[in-house]
Amino acid sequence: MDHFLYWNAKGAGGSGLFRNVKLLCQGSKPSVIVISETKTDDISKFKAFSRLGYDSFRMIPSTGRSGGLVVAWISSRILVTVMEEDPQFFHLKC
Numbered sequence: 001m002d003h004f005l006y007w008n009a010k011g012a013g014g015s016g017l018f019r020n021v022k023l024l025c026q027g028s029k030p031s032v033i034v035i036s037e038t039k040t041d042d043i044s045k046f047k048a049f050s051r052l053g054y055d056s057f058r059m060i061p062s063t064g065r066s067g068g069l070v071v072a073w074i075s076s077r078i079l080v081t082v083m084e085e086d087p088q089f090f091h092l093k094c
Contacts, residue, residue, distance in 0.1 A: 003030040010037050018048045025052055031078040032094065038068030046070050058082055058090065 005024060009017075021033065033054065041061030049057060054072035062068030071090055073080045084091035 003028050004032045004034070005030040006034045006036070008036050010039070017045055018051075021049070022052060029053070029074075032071065032073040032080065034090075035070045036068070037066075038062055038070055039065050040068055046072065056080065058085070060085065060087060060090070063087065 007024065021035075025033075029052075033049070038059075039062050043059055043061075046057055046059055049072045053074055056075045057070060057072035060067070060069040067087065069088075069090060071080070071092065073094075078094055081093040082090060083093050
């Protein structure tokens with residue numbers, strides 16, 4: 001069974017993002033990570049997920065200092081299709 005991780009980060013733009021995701025993924029590494037309320041539009045912060053093995057991701061940037069959503073997955077473990085994308089949500093088929 002694949003594992004999923006959902007985290008309402010309430011601000012993932014800080015420098016501790018990668019360290020915190022790495023800690024959350026210890027043990028049973030989830031196939032899919034969803035982080036909401038990122039409060040950032042800086043896509044480079046989430047490209048570091050590739051160092052943890054997440055080779056695919058999509059991002060909805062925040063609007064000002066609210067919102068923001070990121071989904072990252074390991075494509076060799078799970079097939080994810082983005083069915084619909086909106087400023088408030090992703091509709092994914094996993």
